[in-house]
Amino acid sequence: MRRIYFLVPSIGVTKRVVDELLLARVEEKHIHVIAKRGTPLEELPEASLLQKSDFIPAVQQGMALGGSTGVLAGLVAVVLPPASTVVAGGILLATALAGAGIGAWVSGLVGMSVGNRRIKEFEDAIEAGHFLVLADVPSDRVDQIEERVKQHLPEVEIESTEPKIPAFP
Structure with a gap:
C-alpha cells in the first residue's frame, strides 16, 4: 500500500474527491481527511490519531x-x-x-x-482552510487513481506519494 496526499481547496471539492476515490474502489477505511481544528467535516472520514501523529x-x-x-x-x-x-x-x-x-x-x-512529520509540510495550507486527503491505495493502482482524480477534479493538487505505509494503521 502507498499513501497519496491530495491538497483540496474546499469542503465541496473534498467531498467530490472522496466520492471519486470511493468510485475507484478505494475503501472508506483507507481514506482520511485532515482539516483545520474546529472545521466540521460532516460525513467525511476524519483522520484518526494514528494518521495525525508519528x-x-x-x-x-x-x-x-x-x-x-x-x-x-x-x-x-x-x-x-x-x-x-x-x-x-x-x-x-x-x-x-x-x-x-x-x-x-x-x-x-x-x-x-508529536505531529506526523509528513503532514507538517501541509500545516500552513491546512491552517489557511485547505483540506488534506490521505488515501491508502495498492501500489499498482497509484497512477490510475491519481489520473482519475486529476481528470475529474483538475483543481485538486496531488502533493506527494509515500513510498510505503505500514500494513496495520
Missing part, C-alpha cells in the same frame, strides 16, 4: 532500538557470569524481547505527542 514510525524505531539495546545487554549478561548455553540463550532472548517491548512502549508515547 505513533507508528516511533513504535517501529523504538522497537528496533530497544531490541538492539536488549541484545547488547543480554550479551553482557551472558559474558560476565559463567552460564550454560541454554540459560545464555534464554537470557539473550528475554533481554531482546524486553528491550523491544520497552522501546516500542516509550517511543509510542513520545510519537503520540
Whole structure:
C-alpha cells in the first residue's frame, strides 16, 4: 500500500474527491481527511490519531532500538557470569524481547505527542482552510487513481506519494 496526499481547496471539492476515490474502489477505511481544528467535516472520514501523529514510525524505531539495546545487554549478561548455553540463550532472548517491548512502549508515547512529520509540510495550507486527503491505495493502482482524480477534479493538487505505509494503521 502507498499513501497519496491530495491538497483540496474546499469542503465541496473534498467531498467530490472522496466520492471519486470511493468510485475507484478505494475503501472508506483507507481514506482520511485532515482539516483545520474546529472545521466540521460532516460525513467525511476524519483522520484518526494514528494518521495525525508519528505513533507508528516511533513504535517501529523504538522497537528496533530497544531490541538492539536488549541484545547488547543480554550479551553482557551472558559474558560476565559463567552460564550454560541454554540459560545464555534464554537470557539473550528475554533481554531482546524486553528491550523491544520497552522501546516500542516509550517511543509510542513520545510519537503520540508529536505531529506526523509528513503532514507538517501541509500545516500552513491546512491552517489557511485547505483540506488534506490521505488515501491508502495498492501500489499498482497509484497512477490510475491519481489520473482519475486529476481528470475529474483538475483543481485538486496531488502533493506527494509515500513510498510505503505500514500494513496495520
